[in-house]
Amino acid sequence: xxxxxxxxxKVIVQGITGREGTFHAEQMQAMGTALVGGTSPxxxxxxxxxxxxxxxxxxxxxxxxxxxxxxxxPPAFAPDAIMEAAAAGITLIVCITEGIPIQDMIRxxxxxxxxxxxxxxxxxxxxxxxxxxxxxxxxxxRITSAGHVGLVxxxxxxxxxxxxxxTAAGMGQSTIVGxxxxxVLGLTFSDVVALFEKDPETTHLVVIGxxxxxxxxxxxxxxxxxxxxxxxxxxxxxxxPEGKRMGHAGAIxxxxxxxxxxxxxxxxxxxxxxxxxxxxxxxxLNN
Amino acid sequence: xxLLEYQAKxxxxxxxxSIPPGRVARTPDEAAQACADLGPVAVKAQxxxxxxxxxxxxxxxxxxxxxxxAAEQIIGMDIKGFKVPLVYCEGALDIDREIYLGFTVDRDAxxxxxMLSARGGMDIEQVAEExxxxxxxxxxxxxxxxxxxxxxxxxxxxxxxxLARPLTAVVKKLHRAIPELDAVTAEINPLxxxxxxxxxxxxxxxxxxxxxxxxxxxxxxRYGSVLEGDPYEVEAKKRGLTYVSLDGDIGIIGNxxxxxxxxxxxxxxxxxxxANFCDIGGGAKAEVVENALAVILMNPKVKGxxxxxxxxxxxxxxxARGLVTAKNNLGMKLPLVVRMSGTREEExxxxxxxxxxxxxxxxxxxxxxxxxxTSEGGAPLRRGASRGATSPDAGEGA
Numbered sequence: 300x301x302x303x304x305x306x307x308x309k310v311i312v313q314g315i316t317g318r319e320g321t322f323h324a325e326q327m328q329a330m331g332t333a334l335v336g337g338t339s340p341x342x343x344x345x346x347x348x349x350x351x352x353x354x355x356x357x358x359x360x361x362x363x364x365x366x367x368x369x370x371x372x373p374p375a376f377a378p379d380a381i382m383e384a385a386a387a388g389i390t391l392i393v394c395i396t397e398g399i400p401i402q403d404m405i406r407x408x409x410x411x412x413x414x415x416x417x418x419x420x421x422x423x424x425x426x427x428x429x430x431x432x433x434x435x436x437x438x439x440x441r442i443t444s445a446g447h448v449g450l451v452x453x454x455x456x457x458x459x460x461x462x463x464x465x466t467a468a469g470m471g472q473s474t475i476v477g478x479x480x481x482x483v484l485g486l487t488f489s490d491v492v493a494l495f496e497k498d499p500e501t502t503h504l505v506v507i508g509x510x511x512x513x514x515x516x517x518x519x520x521x522x523x524x525x526x527x528x529x530x531x532x533x534x535x536x537x538x539x540p541e542g543k544r545m546g547h548a549g550a551i552x553x554x555x556x557x558x559x560x561x562x563x564x565x566x567x568x569x570x571x572x573x574x575x576x577x578x579x580x581x582x583x584l585n586n
Numbered sequence: 587x588x589l590l591e592y593q594a595k596x597x598x599x600x601x602x603x604s605i606p607p608g609r610v611a612r613t614p615d616e617a618a619q620a621c622a623d624l625g626p627v628a629v630k631a632q633x634x635x636x637x638x639x640x641x642x643x644x645x646x647x648x649x650x651x652x653x654x655x656a657a658e659q660i661i662g663m664d665i666k667g668f669k670v671p672l673v674y675c676e677g678a679l680d681i682d683r684e685i686y687l688g689f690t691v692d693r694d695a696x697x698x699x700x701m702l703s704a705r706g707g708m709d710i711e712q713v714a715e716e717x718x719x720x721x722x723x724x725x726x727x728x729x730x731x732x733x734x735x736x737x738x739x740x741x742x743x744x745x746x747x748x749l750a751r752p753l754t755a756v757v758k759k760l761h762r763a764i765p766e767l768d769a770v771t772a773e774i775n776p777l778x779x780x781x782x783x784x785x786x787x788x789x790x791x792x793x794x795x796x797x798x799x800x801x802x803x804x805x806x807x808r809y810g811s812v813l814e815g816d817p818y819e820v821e822a823k824k825r826g827l828t829y830v831s832l833d834g835d836i837g838i839i840g841n842x843x844x845x846x847x848x849x850x851x852x853x854x855x856x857x858x859x860x861a862n863f864c865d866i867g868g869g870a871k872a873e874v875v876e877n878a879l880a881v882i883l884m885n886p887k888v889k890g891x892x893x894x895x896x897x898x899x900x901x902x903x904x905x906a907r908g909l910v911t912a913k914n915n916l917g918m919k920l921p922l923v924v925r926m927s928g929t930r931e932e933e934x935x936x937x938x939x940x941x942x943x944x945x946x947x948x949x950x951x952x953x954x955x956x957x958x959x960t961s962e963g964g965a966p967l968r969r970g971a972s973r974g975a976t977s978p979d980a981g982e983g984a
Contacts, residue, residue, distance in 0.1 A: 326929075374797065397867065400798035401691055402768050406728045408696045439929055454844020456896040460949065463927070480843055482693040509844050512693045535848040539863065547636075547688070547711050547775065576855065577848060578950055 301429035301474040302449070302494040302501070303391055303418070309365040310435055311389075312337040313356065313372055313380045316347050320371035323395075323437050324348055327369070330440040332433035335363040356380075356387040367391035369426060369435040377422060378403040382410050385417035392485070393435040394421035404483040411485075419485025425455035425477035438462070438475060446471015448584065449495035449528070451488060452507035453480050453514075457535060460577050461505055468581040473501040480509070488518035496526060503584050504528040506571075508562055510536035515562040523569030531583040532566040533574040534559045587794045588634035592674040593809045594790035597767070598774070601759045604786045608676035617657030618650040620675035627675040629656035633668040636791075639708075641665045647675075667816055667831075679786060684776030685746065685753075686710050686721070687760060688791075691770050698764055700724040700732065700757065702744040706776040720745075731761055752785050767805070768798035818862065818885055825877040827864060834859025836956055837882035837891035839875070841866050841905075849894045852950055858957035861888045866895075872908025879912045883920070890921035890960035894949055902926055902934025910941040921959035925952035 304310075310327070314320040315337025325348060328334050336351045336359045343354030353359040356368065368384045370377055370393065377396035384392045399422050411417055420427060426436015431445035437455075442463040448470050452458040458477045465472060476491050478484060488506060495501045504526075508515035515534065522530055537559035563573045572583045589597065595605045607624055610632075611617035621627050631643030638644060643665050647653035653675060663670045686706035692699040703721040705713045713720050722743035726732035732740075737754040746753055756777065763769035773791040780786060799806050822829030828843070836853055838860045840846030846865045853860050862885070864878050882888055895905050905926060913922065925946040926934050935945045946952030 375800075398797045400768055400801070401770050401795050402698075402728070402764060402798065405691070405697055409728045437929075442927075452844070454842055454848075456840070456842035456845035457848055459896045459927070460845065460848075482691060483696045507844070509847060514694070517694075535844045535851060538850050538854045538860075539847050547686075547714075547773065576852060576950065578948070 301432060302491070302498050303420075303474060303476070304367065304427055304429045304433055304435060306331070306432045307333065308367050308391070308433060309333050309335045309363060310367045310369065310433065311335060311353075311356070311359045311363065311365040313368055313370045313384065315339055315350075315352060315371075316342055317371060319395075321348065323369070323371060326437075326440070327434055330434060331431075332435070335365050356383045356389065360387045360389065365389065367435060368393065370394040370396060370421075372396060374398040374400070378407045381407050381419060381422075385411055385414040385419075388416075390416050390418060391435070392417055392419045393424070393426045394419065394479075394485075395424065395426055395436055396421070397423040399423070399481070401481075401483055404481065408483060408485075418490075420476065421479040421481075421485060423481045424479030424484070425458055427474060427476045428472075429474045430472055436477070438477065442466055443475060444471040446473065447501055448472045448503040448505060449491075449498070449501040450475040450505045450507070451491040451495070452477050452505075453488075453509050454507060454535060455480075457507050457533075457577065461507060461533075461580055464578060464581050465505075465584075470503070470581065470584065473498060482512065487514045489514065489521050492518050492521055495528060502527075502529065504530040505580055505584070506530065506532040506566075507577075508532065508534045510534070510539055510559050510562070511557050513557055513561075516565040519562070519565035519569040519571060522566075522571055529584060530571045531574055531580050532563070532571050533577055533580060534562045534566075537563075587796060587799060587806065587810060589792045589794070589805075589809055590632040590634060590674075591630060591790055592632060594772075594792035595787060597763070597792055597805075598760070598787050598790050601762050601766075603756055603759050603774075604784060605790075606677050606679055606786055606788070608674055610672055611657055611675055612661070612672045614654040614657040614661070617647075617673055617675055618654040621647050621653035622650045624675065624677045626678050627653060628678060629653055629660060630674045630676060631660045631663060631665055631670040632672050632674055633665045633670055635666045635668055638665050643670065646678075679778050679788060680781040681776075681788075682779045682781045682783075684778060684788070685785075686773075686775045687757060687777045688773035688775065689760065689764065689769075689771070690773075692725070695725060697725045698728065700726055700740065700761065702740050702746070702753070702757065704745045710775060726761060726764075728764075731765065732758065749779065749785070756785055763792065767792075768795045768801060769793065770795045818881055821884060822864070822881045825881060827874070827878055827881060828867065829865075829878075829881060830863040831885075832860050832862050834861045835887050835889045836960055837861050837864075837879075837885070837888045839864050839866055839878045839882065839891065839893040839895075841895050845894060845896055849892065849949065849953065852953035853892065853957065856950075856953045856957040858953070858960065861885055872904060872911055875905060875908035876912035876915060879909075879918065880916055883916055883918060888920065890923070890956050891918075892952060892956040893922070893924045893926075894952065895924070895926045901929050902931040903937060904930075904934075906934035906937035909943065910937060913941075913943070921956065923952050923956040923959065925949050
């Protein structure tokens with residue numbers, strides 16, 4: 300079992316004919332993801348990587364019945380691509396694109412409120428993978444293995460680091476979700492933790508956060524209210540220098556939340572073990 | 587991009603917000619002349635960071651001589667790591683009351699938040715903590731902006747109803763910086779009500795989203811080159827890198843902010859200290875790796891470099907090729923430890939080995955290794971010479 304994505308999830312790739320789109324769509328196919336098509340405006344009617352290419356997401360959904368999409372388009376076009384996917388009825392939208400303007404994402408988030416069935420992961424994220432079943436995004440399959448540990452992270456590369464360590468220790472993963480590092484993003488830690496909580500096959504959970512925002516604190520509160528999962532948290536950035544701040548606006552709304560200390564304390568208060576380095580995570584999960 | 591006060595005020599003025607008369611001075615003579623023309627002025631250090639008043643970066647001058655002396659003291663001063671490149675001489679305001687007006691991105695709400703308070707001035711953060719209801723807030727619709735009645739409600743909620751008409755107009759003008767300029771933070775504190783009843787921006791802070799700067803090339807061209815911060819950061823910015831200078835002696839390159847931050851944490855844990863944070867991002871190309879290394883080697887304090895790359899979208903073979911080329915081009919002799927994994931890692935490791943760079947086994951071992959190689963009694967510490975490794979001074983200005 301898994302969350303969000305399994306063997307039967309029909310996936311398309313927006314931007315499938317581009318360089319990154321092609322490379323990663325191939326990787327997705329190679330691990331057995333049910334890739335049923337892709338979009339590339341102007342190239343509708345052609346075939347790429349053995350699957351049909353459509354001009355619009357709506358065409359792709361109608362022809363293939365896809366319910367999930369991976370977005371590999373440049374930052375200037377990605378916001379529209381996310382909204383196009385939601386409007387076409389895609390319920391799992393994974394946006395890998397890095398560098399989307401914040402104001403564009405704020406408008407996208409507002410648009411998505413009108414499409415509550417659409418779940419967005421990212422942007423600026425590695426996507427998600429259910430080992431042995433499929434993936435949307437760029438998480439390398441070979442560092443993963445199927446099992447019972449749920450993994451949710453804001454950082455792409457730390458996700459790989461921890462997945463590798465888990466796999467090397469013989470602890471497979473149910474699903475790995477990289478929610479992305481942007482200030483304005485789709486699913487939050489709390490959203491993903493709640494999904495893992497409901498997945499009977501997930502018994503352990505690793506939460507990899509970083510400084511900034513208070514999503515980690517909120518996930519900690521959720522776990523503190525009662526959880527069946529054996530959880531370990533790790534926060535990166537404890538030695539990061541304080542940002543050179545200008546103005547008070549940020550401080551007015553966030554106060555003291557957002558520091559590595561505040562996040563680690565929130566997890567400890569919730570009874571969640573906190574790892575000092577990523578290589579302690581496996582040990583703490585088995586503790 | 588964080589604008590300096592005078593730049594932010596120019597932008598506010600272009601949006602129709604009143605600003606006091608003022609003039610930029612790059613030399614003490616220019617400051618004296620500004621004061622001679624404007625009358626008594628505040629001579630204000632121009633740095634993109636708060637707390638300049640407390641650091642002695644704002645001085646009042648009643649006449650040209652005082653303005654000259656103030657500018658002599660302030661220009662070139664270091665405020666929180668920023669060398670003051672110029673001062674802004676601004677005419678004094680006849681203040682009746684000080685209001686706070688600002689907006690920023692509330693990342694928890696995934697929305698912009700407009701804030702207005704009758705309690706403007708230096709203590710606004712304290713007000714926020716002790717009396718949060720004294721700050722009125724509004725989340726404007728990101729597609730159509732705030733509606734008039736919403737702005738009206740904001741002003742009344744802030745207890746500023748008697749100024750409803752002029753204040754709603756100012757808030758509306760400031761809000762234009764969101765859709766028109768991709769501003770992510772703007773702040774006017776204090777927004778001054780003068781004794782003659784005008785509403786004028788006493789100070790201004792404005793930050794434009796770096797991810798959207800391609801839509802605002804004019805702002806970048808006009809204001810992007812004035813800043814003289816840390817020379818390595820300035821050079822890194824020119825080369826399009828995400829780079830922050832730190833105090834230590836081990837150069838760090840990582841891909842992804844999280845990995846890069848955790849690499850700093852590991853180096854510290856291993857007993858070393860990082861000279862910088864440098865995130866080469868996903869899809870790091872050969873050119874980017876070379877740029878990162880070149881900037882890091884500019885810093886004479888750097889005794890060695892640790893590169894930590896765990897790839898997804900980043901391909902190991904590309905990173906390795908870039909690293910080999912960069913090392914050769916820069917004539918780098920300092921210890922270099924590379925921890926690399928991910929897509930096409932075997933090819934990447936092979937390339938490194940063929941070129942005499944030994945890949946580290948894992949991040950923690952790599953961190954320990956670089957600390958060992960760079961500490962006293964470690965490998966011979968010869969500065970890497972070279973092409974590309976320009977001196978810090980050469981990186982400044984331009």
